[in-house]
Every structure is written in C-alpha cells, then in structure tokens.
Amino acid sequence: MNKILQIILWIITIVAIVVVLSFVNKSQKSRVFDAEQVRVNIDYETENRFVDEDGVKSYVFNVKDTTNKLLGDFDVLNIEQKISGNSAIKDAQVYKTIDGKIIVNVKQRRPIARVFTRNESYYIDEYGSLMPLSNNYTSRVVVISGILNEPFASRYKFNYQNLPDSLSSKTLLDDLFILTNYIDKSSFWKAQIEQVYVNKDLDLELIPKVGNHKIVLGGVDNLDNKFSRLMVFYKKALPKTGWNEYSEINLKFKNQIVCTKIYN
Structure with missing residues (x-):
C-alpha cells in the first residue's frame, strides 16, 4: 500500500512540474521583450577587453527588436552561435530566466x-x-x-x-x-x-x-x-x-x- 501511495505521489509531482514548466514556457513566449532585461556577464579575470557589454548585446538584439517583439521569438542557441563566431570569444552561454531576462555569459580567449x-x-x-x-x-x-x-x-x-x-x-x-x-x-x-x-x-x-x-x-x-x-x-x-x-x-x-x- 505504501509503495502504491509513493508511486501516486511521484506521478502527481511529475505532472505538477510539467504543468508549471508548460505555464512558464507559455508565459515567456508571450512576454514582450525588454532590452533592459538583457544581462551580460563577461569574464574579465585575464584583464583582456576584447569585447564589451554593448558589443555582446548587438548579437542578441537590434533596434527593431525593441518594438513589440516577444521574448519567445529569441532563439538562445542561435544567439550563442552568433556570439561564439567572434574570434575573441572562447565560449558563450545564453539562457532565459523565469522572470523574463536573457542572460549571456561570455568567456574570452586569452x-x-x-x-x-x-x-x-x-x-x-x-x-x-x-x-x-x-x-x-x-x-x-x-x-x-x-x-x-x-x-x-x-x-x-x-x-x-x-x-x-x-x-x-x-x-x-x-x-x-x-x-x-x-x-x-x-x-x-x-x-x-x-x-x-x-x-x-x-x-x-x-x-x-x-x-x-x-x-x-x-x-x-x-x-x-x-x-x-x-x-x-x-x-x-x-x-x-x-x-x-x-x-x-x-x-x-x-x-x-x-x-x-x-x-x-
């Protein structure tokens, strides 16, 4: 009986997680993009300054994107590939957060x-x-x-x-x-x-x-x-x-x- 109850609880938990993630995903896609919500983190530990925040943001969006474009229209994998195409960049990680931000983490080549x-x-x-x-x-x-x-x-x-x-x-x-x-x-x-x-x-x-x-x-x-x-x-x-x-x-x-x- 305890095993059956545990299985039911696990099923309920999984279903709840799926429902929440689906809701978050739908909410993100319908959210209007806000350029102020793009966060860029550049690894400056080596003191190199080959790229700056504005330069990285130019790979994420342009002026046209700041007018009524939805967050769901941004493909993070495509953005990562664009940023990684910069010869001074070793690695780029891009993702969206639940509260509607686009986070970009960049590591420079040394x-x-x-x-x-x-x-x-x-x-x-x-x-x-x-x-x-x-x-x-x-x-x-x-x-x-x-x-x-x-x-x-x-x-x-x-x-x-x-x-x-x-x-x-x-x-x-x-x-x-x-x-x-x-x-x-x-x-x-x-x-x-x-x-x-x-x-x-x-x-x-x-x-x-x-x-x-x-x-x-x-x-x-x-x-x-x-x-x-x-x-x-x-x-x-x-x-x-x-x-x-x-x-x-x-x-x-x-x-x-x-x-x-x-x-x-």
Missing part, C-alpha cells in the same frame, strides 16, 4: 604571445590556436618576431598544442607555442621575458625586460634545464657583475652557460 611576421600580426592563445588581432583592444603579451614566414590564413586552423607529426617539421609555430606557454606558466619568466626573436639560424633568442643582454636558447629541447641554468646565473652571477655586463647569454650547449661581455 592570448599568450603576439606574432609579427613580415606582412602581418596575430596572437597565439593559451590553447595553441591562432587568434586575429582586435580593433578594440591590444593584449600585453610576449612578442615574437624575426625570421618568420607563418601566414595566418594557412595556419589558423591548426592547434599547436596538438599538431600532427606530419606538420611539425613544416612550421616554427609549434616550437614557439611550447616556449611561450612555458614562459606563461611561470610568474617570474612571464614578468622578465619581453620578446622572442627567431634569428637567421632559426635559433630562438629571448629579450628580457631588465638588462641589455639577449639569451640564446636554441631550440625548445630541455627547457627545464635551460631555464634552471639561467635562473642560477641570474641569482648568483648577475648580482656580482651587474645586469649590463654581458651582451649575450648562450644556453645552447649542454650544462654550460657561455657569456659574451660588453666591451666599451
């Missing part, structure tokens, strides 16, 4: 490096994908320049964190992502390294913010070892000699640091 080739410039984001520049905002990240011929149009579809082996020998961008991602994950090196330069031998050189020297890294092999040696040199040698004693610090050679002095 660049970790800016590439300058002979003819163009673009970003590499934290996931290894290429990202075009924005007219709204310029991100302060490590700059990559030098002997580079990596056109955005033929490279942007690749994710350099998961680049196929068949392509890895055809581009420097996978190595540049590995290096800048390593720098990005260290608060010290992120604050210290200003630029990565690709020289004529395709060696990677680092230009620090402090000091007049350049750091010849070579390739991206053994990064832990190379940066550990550099850190020891920074802590033990440079405080004694001064930050402007050397023009070059070379880490290419195994377990060695080869320095070139500045001669006046």
Whole structure:
C-alpha cells in the first residue's frame, strides 16, 4: 500500500512540474521583450577587453527588436552561435530566466604571445590556436618576431598544442607555442621575458625586460634545464657583475652557460 501511495505521489509531482514548466514556457513566449532585461556577464579575470557589454548585446538584439517583439521569438542557441563566431570569444552561454531576462555569459580567449611576421600580426592563445588581432583592444603579451614566414590564413586552423607529426617539421609555430606557454606558466619568466626573436639560424633568442643582454636558447629541447641554468646565473652571477655586463647569454650547449661581455 505504501509503495502504491509513493508511486501516486511521484506521478502527481511529475505532472505538477510539467504543468508549471508548460505555464512558464507559455508565459515567456508571450512576454514582450525588454532590452533592459538583457544581462551580460563577461569574464574579465585575464584583464583582456576584447569585447564589451554593448558589443555582446548587438548579437542578441537590434533596434527593431525593441518594438513589440516577444521574448519567445529569441532563439538562445542561435544567439550563442552568433556570439561564439567572434574570434575573441572562447565560449558563450545564453539562457532565459523565469522572470523574463536573457542572460549571456561570455568567456574570452586569452592570448599568450603576439606574432609579427613580415606582412602581418596575430596572437597565439593559451590553447595553441591562432587568434586575429582586435580593433578594440591590444593584449600585453610576449612578442615574437624575426625570421618568420607563418601566414595566418594557412595556419589558423591548426592547434599547436596538438599538431600532427606530419606538420611539425613544416612550421616554427609549434616550437614557439611550447616556449611561450612555458614562459606563461611561470610568474617570474612571464614578468622578465619581453620578446622572442627567431634569428637567421632559426635559433630562438629571448629579450628580457631588465638588462641589455639577449639569451640564446636554441631550440625548445630541455627547457627545464635551460631555464634552471639561467635562473642560477641570474641569482648568483648577475648580482656580482651587474645586469649590463654581458651582451649575450648562450644556453645552447649542454650544462654550460657561455657569456659574451660588453666591451666599451
């Protein structure tokens, strides 16, 4: 008897929920759209400002929509797709609330490096994908320049964190992502390294913010070892000699640091 009663109660509860949801859905569809009820939440934790509230709202509605358009006329999935089509946006979630609001939650992509080739410039984001520049905002990240011929149009579809082996020998961008991602994950090196330069031998050189020297890294092999040696040199040698004693610090050679002095 108790089991039968429990089943009946469950059925009544389910029916009640369906009725309430149906009522809410019908109420939403017949509600007149109010532009003031659109709420936009943008993830600004990374301090990037590629998109703003007005820009996001332009994907949700236009001037015509503010005159006697019903809330039910807005397709949230379609709005999400429009917003996600913005190259600066990583993810967009759109939904309607019971009280008639349209909520838009946006997460921006986070660049970790800016590439300058002979003819163009673009970003590499934290996931290894290429990202075009924005007219709204310029991100302060490590700059990559030098002997580079990596056109955005033929490279942007690749994710350099998961680049196929068949392509890895055809581009420097996978190595540049590995290096800048390593720098990005260290608060010290992120604050210290200003630029990565690709020289004529395709060696990677680092230009620090402090000091007049350049750091010849070579390739991206053994990064832990190379940066550990550099850190020891920074802590033990440079405080004694001064930050402007050397023009070059070379880490290419195994377990060695080869320095070139500045001669006046």
